[in-house]
Amino acid sequence: MAMTKQQRAAVAAILVAGLLGSAAILFTGKGGSATEAGHGHAEPGDGHDHGKEGDTAAGHATAAGRAGASVPAAQPAPAAKPHVIALTPAQIGQAGIGVATAAAAALRSSVDFPGEIRFNDDRTAHVVPRVAGVAQAVPANLGQPVRQGEVLALIASTTVAEQRSELLAAQKREALARATYAREKTLWQEKISAEQDYQQARTALEEAQIAVQNARQKLTAIGAAERGAAGGGALNQFALRAPFDGIVVEKHLALGEAVKEDASVFTVSDLSSVWAEFVVSARDLDRVRVGGAVTVRSSASATQAEGRVSYVGALLGEQTRTAKARVTLANPGTAWRPGLFVTVSVLGAPEPVPVTVAADAVQQVDGQSVVFVAVPDGFAVQPVRTGRSDGRLVEVSHGLQAGARYAATNSFILKSELGKASAGHEH
Numbered sequence: 221m222a223m224t225k226q227q228r229a230a231v232a233a234i235l236v237a238g239l240l241g242s243a244a245i246l247f248t249g250k251g252g253s254a255t256e257a258g259h260g261h262a263e264p265g266d267g268h269d270h271g272k273e274g275d276t277a278a279g280h281a282t283a284a285g286r287a288g289a290s291v292p293a294a295q296p297a298p299a300a301k302p303h304v305i306a307l308t309p310a311q312i313g314q315a316g317i318g319v320a321t322a323a324a325a326a327l328r329s330s331v332d333f334p335g336e337i338r339f340n341d342d343r344t345a346h347v348v349p350r351v352a353g354v355a356q357a358v359p360a361n362l363g364q365p366v367r368q369g370e371v372l373a374l375i376a377s378t379t380v381a382e383q384r385s386e387l388l389a390a391q392k393r394e395a396l397a398r399a400t401y402a403r404e405k406t407l408w409q410e411k412i413s414a415e416q417d418y419q420q421a422r423t424a425l426e427e428a429q430i431a432v433q434n435a436r437q438k439l440t441a442i443g444a445a446e447r448g449a450a451g452g453g454a455l456n457q458f459a460l461r462a463p464f465d466g467i468v469v470e471k472h473l474a475l476g477e478a479v480k481e482d483a484s485v486f487t488v489s490d491l492s493s494v495w496a497e498f499v500v501s502a503r504d505l506d507r508v509r510v511g512g513a514v515t516v517r518s519s520a521s522a523t524q525a526e527g528r529v530s531y532v533g534a535l536l537g538e539q540t541r542t543a544k545a546r547v548t549l550a551n552p553g554t555a556w557r558p559g560l561f562v563t564v565s566v567l568g569a570p571e572p573v574p575v576t577v578a579a580d581a582v583q584q585v586d587g588q589s590v591v592f593v594a595v596p597d598g599f600a601v602q603p604v605r606t607g608r609s610d611g612r613l614v615e616v617s618h619g620l621q622a623g624a625r626y627a628a629t630n631s632f633i634l635k636s637e638l639g640k641a642s643a644g645h646e647h
Contacts, residue, residue, distance in 0.1 A: 305637045307598040319594055320628035322577050322620050326570035327610045330515070331507050333545075335498030337560040340548065343490035345463045346470075350442040352481045353377030353458060355473055360486065362471045366462040372486050373460040373473055379481075380444050381456035387435035387446060394428035401425040466490040494549055494556045498564045499542040500532065508532055508566050514547050515611070519561040525549055529566070565611070575620055576613040578628040582606060583635045591620060592627040592634045599627055599634050 307315075353375035360372040404421035407413035439446060444458050470487035479485055496516045500508045512529045533543035547564060549556055556562075582589050582604070589606050592599040604619035620626070627634055 303601045305598045305634050315633050316630050317627050318629035319625050322575050322622055322624045324574050325576040325613055327573050327608050328570050329568040329608055330565040333498040333564045335496050335562045335564040337556045337558050338495045338497050339489045339558050340493045340495050345488050346484040347486040348484055349375055349460050350481050351377040351379045355477050358473055358475050360468050364468050368464045370462045371459045375458045376456050377458045380458045383438045384455045390431035390435045394432050397425040397428040462488055491554050494551045496547040496562055500545050501542050513567045515565040517563045523555055573615045575616045575622050579614050581628045581631050582614055592631050594625040
């Protein structure tokens with residue numbers, strides 16, 4: 221049904237009125253909120269006062285924070301830990317604190333290898349009798365020093381008896397041939413006998429002499445004398461002797477025991493020199509050369525010795541992939557005992573360093589390296605940065621200048637005093 225113009229006008233009026241009402245409601249709500257907010261802020265004792273209290277609390281918190289941030293900066297480090305240890309010259313001398321001057325030096329870098337002292341195989345012998353027999357006497361004892369040629373054991377041997385008998389028979393034949401030769405020579409010179417008889421006698425003498433020499437060489441080969449060691453000349457007695465000066469380090473023979481000709485019954489070692497053996501990995505082979513200077517230190521004591529690398533293996537082990545190396549050490553007083561673990565430091569070429577201090581001068585304080593520098597009233601703690609070291613001197617790359625005087629010996633006393641002062645201050 222079609223609407224008339226009046227009806228359409230009425231509907232449009234109603235819609236306009238609705239839109240205006242909605243807009244009025246929305247505007248009134250916003251304005252009311254603003255008014256309430258403004259009213260709430262303006263009311264005394266309500267939001268405004270609380271805001272002031274919040275602002276005041278925030279202000280106090282900010283002030284406290286600023287005060288807390290300024291506390292560490294206001295307290296200097298020396299107040300927490302004294303950096304100067306006051307000592308008089310008399311106290312320094314009584315404590316035995318030595319003062320030295322930091323200076324330039326040439327340092328030799330080193331590479332450390334674990335090692336072990338072993339017998340010098342070139343001066344160690346496994347003594348074998350070289351003839352079978354039975355021990356008649358064993359005067360040598362384990363650990364006993366012996367001289368070259370000293371009797372270690374007496375062995376009764378049929379082999380020695382046979383060879384001595386052969387020598388005696390050859391000597392008798394030689395004596396007879398010599399007498400025959402002298403007689404035939406005289407007869408030939410006097411034209412009594414023929415020259416042929418003289419020549420035969422001379423040949424027989426030469427053959428007898430060869431037989432004697434052969435019998436003697438057999439005895440010499442086994443180390444036996446022409447006569448027995450017992451003076452009376454027992455043909456079967458063989459004296460087993462020390463091959464050189466040394467110490468009996470192994471003994472495997474007792475009185476009455478039967479031995480074979482190849483049995484190792486004694487081991488004699490000359491401990492005047494020993495080997496310090498160590499292994500070198502493939503990456504370090506370039507730094508270990510024959511003739512290179514080394515320092516050998518005992519792992520059990522303060523014993524130390526200087527030496528040179530005498531051998532580096534040409535082949536690497538199939539399992540370990542390392543090469544054996546050794547240092548030959550003189551061993552006066554047998555200070556280096558075989559089996560002792562050592563540290564072998566292979567030294568590099570000397571390199572100049574601008575500032576060095578004694579190794580004993582560097583101490584650790586709170587995880588930092590420090591040196592105690594001499595000042596008019598004692599010693600001051602100086603943090604430093606260290607570098608290379610040769611065990612005696614240490615490079616100082618930062619924190620100390622050449623010419624500075626420092627506590628070189630007994631600096632641990634100053635470290636102890638520093639700890640006492642810090643503990644007393646904190647308490």
